[in-house]
Amino acid sequence: MKPIRFNAFQMNTVGHQSPGLWTHPRDNSHRYLDPAHWVELAQLLEAGRFDALFLADVLGVYDVYQNSWDAALRHGVQVPLNDPLALVPVMAHATTHLGFGVTAALTYEHPYTFARRISTLDHLSGGRIGWNIVTGYLDSAARNLGLDRQLGHDERYDLADEYLDVVYKLWEKSWDDDAVVRDKASGLYTDPARVHPINHQGRHYTVPGIHLCEPSPQRTPFLYQAGASPRGIAFAARHAEATFVSGPSKTVVRKYVLQARAAADGAGRDGSALLVYAQALIVTASTEREARAKLAEYQNHIDIEAALALLSGWTGVDFSRQPLDTTIDYIDTDAGRSALASLSAADPGRTWTVREAAKFIGLGGRGPVIVGDPGQVADQLEAWMLDTGIDGFNLAFALAHESMRDVVELIVPELQRRGRYRTEYSGGTLRQQLLQAGPRLPASHPGRQVRLDPPSPLKEAHAA
Numbered sequence: 001m002k003p004i005r006f007n008a009f010q011m012n013t014v015g016h017q018s019p020g021l022w023t024h025p026r027d028n029s030h031r032y033l034d035p036a037h038w039v040e041l042a043q044l045l046e047a048g049r050f051d052a053l054f055l056a057d058v059l060g061v062y063d064v065y066q067n068s069w070d071a072a073l074r075h076g077v078q079v080p081l082n083d084p085l086a087l088v089p090v091m092a093h094a095t096t097h098l099g100f101g102v103t104a105a106l107t108y109e110h111p112y113t114f115a116r117r118i119s120t121l122d123h124l125s126g127g128r129i130g131w132n133i134v135t136g137y138l139d140s141a142a143r144n145l146g147l148d149r150q151l152g153h154d155e156r157y158d159l160a161d162e163y164l165d166v167v168y169k170l171w172e173k174s175w176d177d178d179a180v181v182r183d184k185a186s187g188l189y190t191d192p193a194r195v196h197p198i199n200h201q202g203r204h205y206t207v208p209g210i211h212l213c214e215p216s217p218q219r220t221p222f223l224y225q226a227g228a229s230p231r232g233i234a235f236a237a238r239h240a241e242a243t244f245v246s247g248p249s250k251t252v253v254r255k256y257v258l259q260a261r262a263a264a265d266g267a268g269r270d271g272s273a274l275l276v277y278a279q280a281l282i283v284t285a286s287t288e289r290e291a292r293a294k295l296a297e298y299q300n301h302i303d304i305e306a307a308l309a310l311l312s313g314w315t316g317v318d319f320s321r322q323p324l325d326t327t328i329d330y331i332d333t334d335a336g337r338s339a340l341a342s343l344s345a346a347d348p349g350r351t352w353t354v355r356e357a358a359k360f361i362g363l364g365g366r367g368p369v370i371v372g373d374p375g376q377v378a379d380q381l382e383a384w385m386l387d388t389g390i391d392g393f394n395l396a397f398a399l400a401h402e403s404m405r406d407v408v409e410l411i412v413p414e415l416q417r418r419g420r421y422r423t424e425y426s427g428g429t430l431r432q433q434l435l436q437a438g439p440r441l442p443a444s445h446p447g448r449q450v451r452l453d454p455p456s457p458l459k460e461a462h463a464a
Contacts, residue, residue, distance in 0.1 A: 005392025020303025048408030052099030060140030127217025127429030281364025
């Protein structure tokens with residue numbers, strides 16, 4: 001049986017996936033401004049042999065609910081929010097093996113500058129950086145970056161394909177492995193003949209020059225992707241080494257796993273090698289009774305309005321216009337096509353009310369809440385693995401850092417006793433640890449297959 005893997009699902013903010021839980025007296029998420037808060041978390045996760053600390057991000061505010069950001073501000077719904085990438089050097093310096101997955105929306109940052117930021121983080125972390133490739137879903141982000149609204153759902157992925165071509169060229173092809181000589185005797189630091197301009201000219205981007213960074217340990221970061229729409233799955237099939245799925249039932253998650261692996265096979269890659277993590281929240285204690293009491297305690301702190309502000313942002317549907325006891329149906333929008341779909345598909349015989357949906361996502365987002373003593377939780381985790389085909393879990397939290405500490409101290413030892421969880425890290429870069437392969441993208445990956453464009457005749461003539 002394959003081992004169970006854990007990532008910790010976090011955000012450089014207060015609310016994240018459990019809106020309202022920051023009001024709990026034991027929650028410490030308000031310490032997100034303190035570097036020690038993140039160092040403590042990273043060291044805790046490394047002690048628990050987690051694969052990575054995965055940092056979500058958005059570039060806008062949740063202002064669909066009541067056509068206002070007031071509810072998001074009042075309840076700390078992923079605002080105030082700081083840059084996730086800035087946390088990596090602090091945590092990497094305090095750890096040795098833990099990976100760091102960072103979310104960055106490619107729609108709003110030029111690939112030339114982004115490539116440098118990621119290469120820098122890969123150098124500073126010793127090759128432990130991963131990139132969650134997202135295209136964004138909030139119109140508020142687009143407006144603050146000079147657009148009337150975000151691009152359409154599928155158009156964002158069309159842009160993303162070209163974006164990936166640009167960063168692949170910068171990361172993989174601009175610098176030869178032996179370009180940096182560092183010969184003090186001759187005074188030669190870098191051999192210019194071994195550094196190449198990428199000469200990219202496309203529909204969205206023109207990048208003629210060289211990458212600013214020498215090759216990092218992984219060159220290209222480990223690639224995550226979380227799109228669940230048909231276009232998102234097709235994009236992941238081409239690029240992703242690991243994917244995330246958020247679904248409230250095994251039916252939803254298993255369907256995604258089958259689609260994602262089949263799509264990867266169809267794209268000429270090995271679908272069985274694609275790592276799939278399912279979102280979940282674990283609520284546990286020494287006994288089942290204590291775990292159930294803890295769950296009830298958490299549920300008392302769910303804020304319905306905060307949860308609806310979050311759900312409205314995910315879906316583009318203003319749930320303030322619906323009475324709490326009316327039913328919801330799947331609505332196709334350019335924001336998040338999968339949020340409502342996953343609820344309706346979880347149990348086709350069930351109709352969700354607005355109130356029920358808010359209570360469900362109010363504790364751990366759109367994934368299941370797994371409750372019980374360590375043995376019961378381990379049984380449920382094993383069942384999810386067996387019944388869905390996933391490789392592990394992207395664990396949300398109810399309270400910072402209580403939820404993660406409970407997993408590390410209670411669940412990890414139980415899984416280790418069963419032989420279902422590693423006892424030591426294998427070492428190397430994040431890619432080496434996760435795939436048990438080399439530090440770089442495999443030769444068959446599109447990132448390694450990309451070719452540099454020749455200089456344009458006009459530019460050559462101008463240079464002459």
